[in-house]
Amino acid sequence: MSDTGGFEKRREQFYDWMAREGISLVMFEDAEGKRDPALRWFSGQPMDALLFLSVDRRSLLIPWDINLAHCYAQVDILIPYGEFDRQAGTALRGAVAALNTPLGSKIEIPASTPYPVFLRHVGDMTDFDIICRDRGAGAAVEKMRALKDDEELAVLRTAAAITNDLIDLLEKKVRAGHIKTETAAALLIETEARNRGCEGTGFETLAAGPGRSFGIHAFPAYTGAAFGGPGLSILDFGVKYRGYTTDVTLTFVREPGRAQERMLALTEKAYALALSLVKPGVPARAIAAAVDTFFAKSKKVMPHGLGHGIGLEAHEAPAIRSREDNRWVLSPGMVFTLEPGLYDPVHGGCRLENDILVTPEGAEVLTKGRIIWL
Amino acid sequence: MSDTGGFEKRREQFYDWMAREGISLVMFEDAEGKRDPALRWFSGQPMDALLFLSVDRRSLLIPWDINLAHCYAQVDILIPYGEFDRQAGTALRGAVAALNTPLGSKIEIPASTPYPVFLRHVGDMTDFDIICRDRGAGAAVEKMRALKDDEELAVLRTAAAITNDLIDLLEKKVRAGHIKTETAAALLIETEARNRGCEGTGFETLAAGPGRSFGIHAFPAYTGAAFGGPGLSILDFGVKYRGYTTDVTLTFVREPGRAQERMLALTEKAYALALSLVKPGVPARAIAAAVDTFFAKSKKVMPHGLGHGIGLEAHEAPAIRSREDNRWVLSPGMVFTLEPGLYDPVHGGCRLENDILVTPEGAEVLTKGRIIWL
Incomplete structure (x- = not known):
């Protein structure tokens, strides 16, 4: 990605936005x-920096x-933070000087300030x-x-392919009895992701055996x-490849009781329902609401959102949840998870999660997360 | 720790502070x-919650x-976040209602808001x-x-003992040729920390071989x-035990050149100098400044601070750095790292880091981080 001018293209798009808004300088901090x-997206710098974009491009x-x-x-332009005593305020003044930002003009600082x-x-x-x-x-x-632009989609497809490799490997190793503990499952992922060229996992792997799977986030x-x-x-994990993370959840099932079988069937149906609704123009909220309604008919409640965008972050836009303030509408190029799940203090939990790309025609499922019957 | 009333004792101390400040309600968010x-420190809740402390105790x-x-x-009092639509603003209003906070009184929200x-x-x-x-x-x-109070010190001592076990194990395995890659070193720590009852590592382990050790944070x-x-x-790592993290750095040395031997000797001397200065009443800044001066005499620059407090966070108070705004003065019960290091794009980097407890008499070194000659 860093070889193709993609960063400059993204900055151009943003400079245009700045000009429309009448802003001279925008500061980003990681x-x-x-x-x-935003730093990595605009510049390739993976972390620990301030980035200033000036409307004069x-x-x-x-x-x-x-x-x-x-x-x-x-x-x-590149200036070491040390020249500004590693203080954001000092660096902001230094940036204004280095870029000759006109006196009296608008400077936008992060909303998280x-x-x-x-x-x-x-x-x-x-x-x-x-x-x-x-x-x-x-x-x-x-x-x-x-x-996501084409370069990002290419990276995400590679990340998904690595993820799918790991899913197959995990299934094989659990079936063969080579993985018997949460740690063994999580560390196989950690090792094999890096062996395949990943920067690591996209977030801390969640591995919860039958005694702990009732927790949403163990x-x-x-x-x-x-x-x-x-x-x-x-088993909920993602691999991070050139900055981009996947996010999938497998549920392993052994000797289920009737209540567990019912939870699994409902989760799979909810997933299929959600996936069938994905296409450009659909409000993300409508998909999440449909799943909520589906579970409610069976007197079940899913205690978390249906999904979330993925990319440079494990949780980013668009939100796929039913809260009223969710205004995201699906468009081609969006990549997000669908991850219905049900949890019970006695029977444990199950979740099925995959990464979905919105295409002009509908949806493409990038990953092969699944319920695995042992 | 959760068995001994330590949380209530900490809250009592804070309620007194609130009364002195004339504040009715304080909100914390994780x-x-x-x-x-602060959430875990006051309540035991490890994450993902709002905590409200009311001056009426x-x-x-x-x-x-x-x-x-x-x-x-x-x-x-415990109320699920779902009852407030998982919105901080709604929860704040709900807390005021639940706790009958008097109209017109002062409510403090996090400085990070x-x-x-x-x-x-x-x-x-x-x-x-x-x-x-x-x-x-x-x-x-x-x-x-x-x-740190006595309960925290007991936890940190256990964490340090586990860390020291791992240091010995790592030395043995690297010497025996069983660890030959960065991943092997990092994942041994990840596995063995959890096998010894830790929640995990305190931060992402940094393992940088000779080709990458020039980076401060690889x-x-x-x-x-x-x-x-x-x-x-x-190799820079820490284990997280009952919420508390250690932080040590080992440097492994094989067939060093003269420049590398000099960097190592300077780093060890800087460490000894810093440690010799630790005792109650000493400004943290003075210790860091002494190390900066020591390196400067040899025309070297350490591109990071000398150390930082550890506890529930991998970086917390007190800061041990020479910046002018550092006003921390050492007191018994403080626990922090000392971690001088030197980095060179050609020769690589070295760092020596241990966790230090300030005692009434001076310093106790809790961990056994060291330079290991192979």
């Missing part, structure tokens, strides 16, 4: 505790580790109009990132507990 | 992308997963005085958490690359 994949990256930036970043920090920036930069808003630059980038994420024995075992 | 260990937890809360949380969210809360809660400040409740908790964190061969290999 740091521990406040990750922002220049990009400035201020990285914490200049060596890392030399390996990954494609920007017009804490209120006290916002006050400091405003106090430090009285010669500029500092803005910070929910539906501003961050939301615009989120919307752009929700539609805590701890995996332990030495038994996995794949009688009952329901859940 | 969610994806905005973790706040009552605690209310609003967890995302009620099953998890039943297992871990020790609070006065984004500016646009702050505006919404203020607009929603015009009957109250909503405050959000850098040196408010969050900073007070940070300061309290910087002094990216990706570990790969299939060779580890422990000729040159300098860095």
Whole structure:
């Protein structure tokens, strides 16, 4: 991806947005505790930097580790963070100087900027109009990132192929009795993902054997507990390839009781129902609401959303949930999970999750997550 | 820890602070992308919840997963987040109702609250005085958490003992040639930490063989690359036990050149110098400044801080760095890393890191991180 000018193309799209909005400079920040994949999306820099985009179509990256930036970043100007004492406020003033941002013009800082920090920036930069808003630059980038371009889709397809390899391997190893604990399942993924060229897993693998699968997000994420024995075992994972993550969930079933069989059947039906509704123009909320209604008819409740976008983040736009404020409408190029699940303190939990690409015609299922009967 | 009333003791300390500050209600939030260990510290709830502390000495937890809360949380009142549509604003109004917070009184929300969210809360809660400040409740908790109590020290000592076990095991396996790649080193830690009852690693293990050790934070964190061969290999890891993480760095050395031997000797001397300065009453900044000066005499620069507090977070108070705004002064009960290191694009990097407890007399080194000559 970094070889093809894709970053510059994405920045061009954003410069146009800035011009329409009348904004001279936009600041993005990625740091521990406040990750922002916009940096990697616009510049290739994987982490720990400030990125400034100027409406006169220049990009400035201020990285914490200049060596890392030399390996990954494609920007017009590069200045080490150390030159600004590693303080965001100092770097902001430095960026304005380096880019000759006109006095009095609008500078947008991240919507995540804490209120006290916002006050400091405003106090430090009285010669500029500092803005910070929910539906501003961050939301615009989120919307752009929700539609994957061809380079991103190529990366995601490779990530999906690796994921599918791992699913087959996991099924084989659990069936053969080579994987008997949550840790064994999780670490096989960790090892094999890296052996196949991934940067790692996309998020901490959740492996929950029959004794713990009732939790939506098992805590701890995996332990030495038994996995794949009688009952329901859940394995929720993704691989991260060139920054992009997949996200699938397998449920392993052994000697299920009637209640468990019913949960599994309902989950599979809910999944098929959701998938049948995916096509351009459909509100994401309508799909999630249909699944909620389906479960409600069987007096079941799914205690989480139906799905979420994936890409540089494990959870990004579009949201696939039934909350009223969900306004996302499906478009070709969106990639998201569908992951219906049911959980019971006695019988355990089951979930079926795959990654779906919206195509002009409908849906393409990129991954092969499934319920595996042992 | 959850058996001994430690949570209530910590809350009592905080209620006193609230009374002094004239604040009726304080809100804490832990969610994806905005973790706040104050929740676990005050209540035992490991993640994904809102916590409200009321000056009339009552605690209310609003967890995302009620099953998890039943297992871990020790609070006065528990209400599932679902009852508030999983919206922080709705939950805040619900908390005020549940706790009968007096109209017109002060409610403090997290200092990390984004500016646009702050505006919404203020607009929603015009009957109250909503405050959000850098040196408010969050900073007070940070300061309290910087002094570990006896229960925390007991947990950290266990975590350190497990870490030391792993260090010995890693040395043995690298010497025996059983670990030859970064992935093998990192996954041994991942497996063995969990086998010893840990929740996992405290942060993503950094394993960088001779070809990548020049990076302060190698990216990706570990790969299939060779580890422990000729040159300098860095292994930076911590284990997370009952929420508390250690943080150590080993450097493995094989067939070093003169430049590498000099880097190692300087790093070890810097470490010894730093350790010799640790005792109650010493400004943390002075220790870091002494190390900066020591390296400068040899025309070397350490491109990161000297250390940082550890506990429920891998990076917490006190900061051990030479920046002017660092006002921390060492006190008994503080636990932090000392981690001098030098990095060179040609010769690679080395770092030596251990976890230090400040005692009434001086320092106790909890971990056995070291430079290992192969």
